[in-house]
Amino acid sequence: MKPAPFDYTRPASVSEAAAALAAGEGGAKLIAGGQSLGPMLNLRLVQPRLLVDVAGIEALHAFEETADALRIGAGITAANIEDQRIDTGAVPLLQRVAAGIAYRAVRNRGTIGGSLCHADPAADWVNLMPALGVRYELVGPSGRRTVAAADFMTAAFETVLAPDEVLETVVIPKPSAGARFGHVKIARKTGKFAMAIAVVVSDPGRGVFRALIGATHGRPLVVEEAASLLGSDGNTPDTARIGALLVEAGITEPAARQLHLTALRRAAAEAFSKALPS
Template identity: 50%
Template sequence: MKAAAFDYARPASGDEAVALLAAGTGMAKALGGGQSLGPMMNLRLAQPDSLVDLRAIAELRGCRRDGTGGMETVLIGACTTHADIEDGRFDDPSRGFLPRVAAGIAYRAVRNRGTVGGSLAHADPAADWVNAMAVAGADILVQGPAGRRTVAAAGWLQGAFTPALAEDEIVLGVRLAQWSAAARWSYYKFNRKTGEFAEAIAAFVVDPARDLCRGLIGALDGPPHVIADARGLLAALQAGDPAAADAELVAAGLPPGSYEHHIHRAALQRAAAQLKGNA
């Protein structure tokens, strides 16, 4: 099918983009790579009156190292593509975590055009960046009519396809702290077919230098379940006690005995084993 008619604008600045979105009174959509919005519009699941293409905004492209709150951080521009990250065409603060996540998104042709900011704004709970950025402890930078603000990635999803982003706001980028040389991570994604959205995602990020051991149960019906202190869970899973995960799985809304409980538990076990292997 073909998309319904819409107007198109390609602003050169974030301010201009925000003004265009505000003028659209809810019927204007920001466009990144369009790799989710494109199919939705072709299927007429989405019929915005206008698209505001963010790809010409210089500030949203590229990636730079900066310092925030006394920490060494890296800001990844919203229009950075998944392929940019997969190929390492950015200053990676995550010791290979982000490139590994990027390489598992959809297919190469989609990764060549799809953007980090677009994926976050689309907010599919089964997509990779909403989950990976949550377990990475990233911050998402947003600009709106009232100025700029920062949202912790762990709190980004309000529900399925509902990000903490107003209709007249745009994603500027994602900020991550530099991980230490001792940092380790694992990311396990369960798909029935290569390149499709995940049925279950589990991940661990451990960075002793920052006293951090975070876990994630993702690809849920709603927001991902972040386990702020996963030391006990990780130790139990690595010691071969999968039942230790049940409390967190129930807290993530996965009732015992259900198919979802089972596959998310298997994903957690495999992520824990992968982390051990990465030691």
């Protein structure tokens, strides 16, 4: 099982990467850690004519903590966050989610930006960032723009990223002191693709009560006014409404709906009934 032939270039900067993608006229594909793209290349499901390798670009490994946000370079790996080689303590969920991604050998290569741009509906970062109100900074030949995480992914494996754009920085707002989080992932086995992911964020200080239902067949469902879904106490879910939302998202099998509902209930219970896990 070998990939179809492709050519390979390793640009020195983000702007050179964007230029190489533009020169590729649709035949070029960006690769960072390659932990999702690699299997697809090997299966020949993806057959680019040129791979543009950005894994070593140091600007993508940048990290900065500002007064109100964490600015994480798209080339930071899950293992970097798991090991706290960058201090993401201001957003405690990040380390927990990072440590639960696939396997350590994959986390050592797989990047946060690569996962977000690959936009696999079952991926961990894909199903966390919209719940945290994250923004992405994209760089392309025509300049720079910012996109909200909730608007970035359009469908399974599809995003608003232009063919010559590169995700450079993931900007994660810091929650206020009283913020509570719940995160639940249901998978058949440790490291396998999630069957259901749910995130509940309650941050009264910032006026946020948000729920995310993830690992659907497409983009995650984000509910901004989650009180209407989970009750103002977070523990009186409107199961009929949640079920209708899931059906609308194409989750038609009752067993799958039940998994998503269970994940959401547990995430809400975690956010509302016990202390933030340290």
